[in-house]
Amino acid sequence: MPLANGRTYRAIPGPSETPDAVQRAMHRSSVNIYEGEVVELTESLLPDLRRVARTEHDVAMYICNGHGAWEAALANVLNPGDLVLVPATGRFSHGWAEMAQGLGIEAEILEFGLQSPFDPGCIEARLRADTARRIKAVLAVHVDTATSVRNDIPALRAAMDAAGHPALLMADCVASLGCDRFEMDAWGVDVLVAGSQKGLMVPPGMGFVFFSPKAAAHRPDRVSRYWDWTPRARPEMYYQYFGGTAPTHHLYGLRVALDMMKDEGMEAIWQRHATLARAIWAAVEHWGQAGPLRLNIADPAHRSHAVTTLGIGTPQGQRLRDWCERNAGVTLGIGLGMAPPDSQERHGFFRIGHMGHVNSHMILGVLGAIEAGLAALDIPHHAGGIQAATRVISAAAPPAS
């Protein structure tokens, strides 16, 4: 008999859980976009978005998803025929490269597989070999949501500097912004791409591109009016923020989400995500001592705090996901790009999203559902992963004095 009635939880890596306060702020009738409250509200978002990204640079907002923000970023700095270097660590790295190719940009892939971060030394060597300076940008995914690897962006910056190469450093932070520490200015990032629906806790529908003066100086011969970030970042008239009608309801939601983030503080947000991620790893490593379950990324220093990819083998991955949905009201994420899309092996992977509006009870609930599912399905595992997870949480949260 199913046990899923009650509040369900989609532990998928985006769209993430939206806080009730964000939903309430969005629940309203139509909004005047020509004058009044929404104009001031929109302006108020910019300094708070900058605070989240740790930057003083410009930010352009778009009505789009992460794919749109990818294209927006590329369209403002590259001409057809330009060459970009893409260190690939999962499906999302390849996705950004394909977006570039669709714009007539040549994308050279440096492949690092599905279980490792990129190697800054290899990137440095490739840049050094580019004596003609054909490479205009390096497209680096900070957290690749498919593999759950977290790449070392400061090390990439150091590698580019060591090579003395002038290419732009462009970072995809769609999964990581608001979850994993990211410091755009301190880390020397030229372009940062993000979306509303992961760490920012707002439904899908807004994209953000932050850009440095160096990136702005790379303006190509022609930029589509719609993607052009200049009027969006420095509008003279309100409609220019969005090149047309603003995403009014999202703006109200985002205002509340940014207030929540300001109240908690970025350091505390990063710490919360780190602790909850470590609780998940502790449980999985415990279960995996006797059975097929394993974390995709071996080195904890390169695991994301926003999403965790697990391997368990076919057909156990699919069975476990089904069991958790039916009997616990917990939806686990499917594996993405870990095996060919037409293969059975793809069902051997699943993901836990732990980004944004998540706390200990949600994570312990997900882990409890997984452990119950492993037992119910007779999938071999070392029982007691939950205790391993609770130990991490207890140790990180001392009693109030």
Ligand SMILES: *Cc1c(COP(=O)(O)O)cnc(C)c1O
């Ligand atoms: C989710 C995601 C994207 C794509 O975002 P969509 O909103 O699905 O278009 C791109 N990059 C990363 C790292 C992501 O996690």
